[in-house]
Amino acid sequence: MPTNLIKTSEVDVLIIGAGPAGLMACNALAKAGISVRIVDQRPNKVAAGQADGIQPRTIEVLQSYGLADRLLTEGNQLHMAAFYNPSPDTGGIELTDRIPDVSETATPYPFELTLHQGAIEAIFLDSMRGMGVEVSRPVIPISMQLSEKEKHSHHIDVYPVRVTLQTVEPMFGQAKTEVVHTKYVIGADGAHSWVRKRFGIAMEGEQTEYIWGVVDMVPETNFPDIRNRTAIHSNNGSCMIIPREGDKVRLYIQLGDNAAVDSASGRVDKDKVGPHKLLDVAKKSFYPYTIETPESFDWWTIYTIGQRVASKYCVDERIFIAGDACHTHSPKAGQGMNASMNDTHNLAWKLIHVIRGWARPSLLKTYELERRTYAQDLISFDKEFAKLFSQKPKTQHNKEGVSHEDFLKAFQTFGGFTSGIGIHYGESSIVATLHQSYARGLSIGKRMPPQILIRAADARPFELQDLLPSDTRFKVLIFAGDTSQATQRAKVDNLAVDMSASHRFLKTYSPSGDIFAAFDILSISSATKSEVRYNELPKLFRSHWSKVFIDDQEARGRRGGDAYTNYGIYPTGVVVIVRPDGYVGMIAPFDKLQDVDQYFRGFTSGF
Structure with a gap:
């Protein structure tokens, strides 16, 4: 078959993006017997790095789909959080406190779990494969049209969204272009979402000046809390330790304002800072403890903290965005992947009931109502948490800095929120508080x-x-x-x-x-x-x-x-x-x- 032929198909739901949000949606829809297709521009799933923290409520959700056992087997559990602050005696840091990592006890899983994103994606991919569903890769959308005439019709044979997909490297005999006619689209295609941009949905919020680096590695160190979640506030900058599966740990490292910024563009430039330099910065925060440079690093990146929420989450209750496509925030509170998967956990059952004809399409309005309100609350929390973490610690010479008491209060106050257990949806057609x-x-x-x-x-x-x-x-x-x-x-x-x-x-x-x-x-x-x-x-x-x-x-x-x-x-x-x-x-x-x-x-x- 010549690769210039155009294939056509019909599907109830097309998902663009096979990260955690897209895979959660696909698995839930396929499990319910809904006709679903999922595509991704990446040729393979994530191999290492990216998001890694799973909160208690998300474990509960995965358990409800029968997926938690493997997660618990492969992941690392965080039960204790340690806090280090400047020592008046050594000029370095000292242990200030240790408390439970998750303050919320009303859960079967009173801990945070860490496992790299690729392994979490693999759990979904294997589940979907058992239902005969695979991710189409590498495939990108190149056009999308929503029929004005048909978008409000919910007849079983109406597919009002027309999406043109393109296979990046088609095999011999495979059509390069495919036109998919679908009832609904979920754009789970990340912070630079093509779907969001296609419909001109604005991201509202701001980019902070905080610059952080991330390094995944197997450490050799005399630091006593390397296997606990640890927040370090030092006079040389802040650092967070997140123990990972196996012997690995992740270090979040605060960088100077201009250490990784390109002077011409004003943007973060990965060419200016590599993993060795990131670790050198971390070593200063660890003093008087030591951490050796490993022979290799599993993964690393740098980023600025953006705190934004999409102005809307859907277009005519036909096209939805989820995950990083509609909210971005600091990764240190461990909310990114959790918020993303819970977005589509919220959306999937509503789509299923509407597609089956059990519920009116108005049910789909509650997705934006519930999840956008949650995202706005998340950004408010994240602003406070990121500010506290990125500021200098309070010391004898810096009276205006962040005290341990302030940081600990925020850590504990927002515990129910970060765990996911405190999420509270407001009054709506599906939340009735009368009795x-x-x-x-x-x-x-x-x-x-x-x-x-x-x-x-x-x-x-x-x-x-x-x-x-x-x-x-x-x-x-x-x-x-x-x-x-x-x-x-x-x-x-x-x-x-x-x-x-x-x-x-x-x-x-x-x-x-x-x-x-x-x-x-x-x-x-x-x-x-x-x-x-x-x-x-x-x-x-x-x-x-x-x-x-x-x-x-x-x-x-x-x-x-x-x-x-x-x-x-x-x-x-x-x-x-x-x-x-x-x-x-x-x-x-x-x-x-x-x-x-x-x-x-x-x-x-x-x-």
Whole structure:
């Protein structure tokens, strides 16, 4: 076949960019059976370097897709953070403090994990390969048009976006140009996003004057905290140590204002600073400790800290941008890859529900509403954190510098934010706070917190988050109260009858009447393991023997038994709706099912 032929194809979703954000989206869509295509201009995945920090919430998300085990096996865990500041005696640095790296304990993964971006991409790539999906490489988009006539039509056969792709080095017989007709496009193509520029989406914010270098290496050093996340504030500049997989560490090294800047262009010039020079700068910050120059470096780069957010995240709810394409910030708080993957984790289930015809296209508006607000909060945090990290430390001779107390306060204050656990989505069509008081320990708009429950049928303990997989379904948690009491069982029976009615949300949001296509129902009784009879619950709330749980301690009395207390659940029972991405969407008492109906009417297509 001559390479000047043009190939045409159709796909539900085209993803441009196969970094973490694009791969998260592709894996989620493919897992749901959506027709998806992903392309990338790189001939191969990242081999080394780039982003490397995975926060607790992101581990939870990867676990929900069944991908966390490999991550935990291959990655390095950070449990302790150390802080070094100028020593008044040696002229160098001394240990000031050690604290937990992650202050947030309400997670199954109370630590940060480090693994280079290429290895993280490989986890997604292998998962996708198992579903028959591969990245097309090296492929670049050269044009994209959105049909004004068809962009608002959501007929199953309408593909309103036309994208022309070009294979950079086609093999013999392969068409160089391909025209893809698609329903939706996700631009996950990095900070210099072609998709963003194609539609003139501005990046709002500023470029700081802070210049930093990054070096990945296997260290030979007498520094005692080389295997802990460490912040060094010295009179010779700042440095951060991030232990990596195996014996490697990453050093973030503060550079002088002009050390790496080209005088003519005013831009950072990698030719002016190499890894050896970066390490020489770091050695001054380490004094009186030593760190030897290795025979080779795994990876290195230099950068200025930019803090910007895209003015919008989508074009007509057809073309979306995600990850670095819509937000840039300092890498030292470990948010870049985490924010990027959680962008498309948020977007994927919404696309799936719209493509399946279950939800109205208006649902897609909540992607920008939720994730752009989060990115703006992230930039506000990053400005504070980057400023504190880049300024000179407070000493006897520099009274205006950053004190350890100030830095530690910021580190701990923003702990919930940096871990990802503190993300809180505001009121919207999919976040309804009307009945928050019925479960005060749950925050509507935040992810469902972890909790050990006991399966009623066999007393086996389970982590609740493991019962909420990212399978595109809403989870309906029936906190049934003490079902060993006849009066409470009667209330639960009445709830099941009411919830089964044809006008209720289970039926109106479910295709072809199959409620378990769109919903998974779990029952959680406060009866004890010695008194519970799981098969006394109505059939709707025990679709399978494995769907009934109790809030009691496990057989040996070591875990569990505090869910109702921790969540602030009323003894009379409550219904909790958990979105497909693991966030609490709404809460309602048994006698307010009409409010749950109204919640789903806010975005459902109806059947």
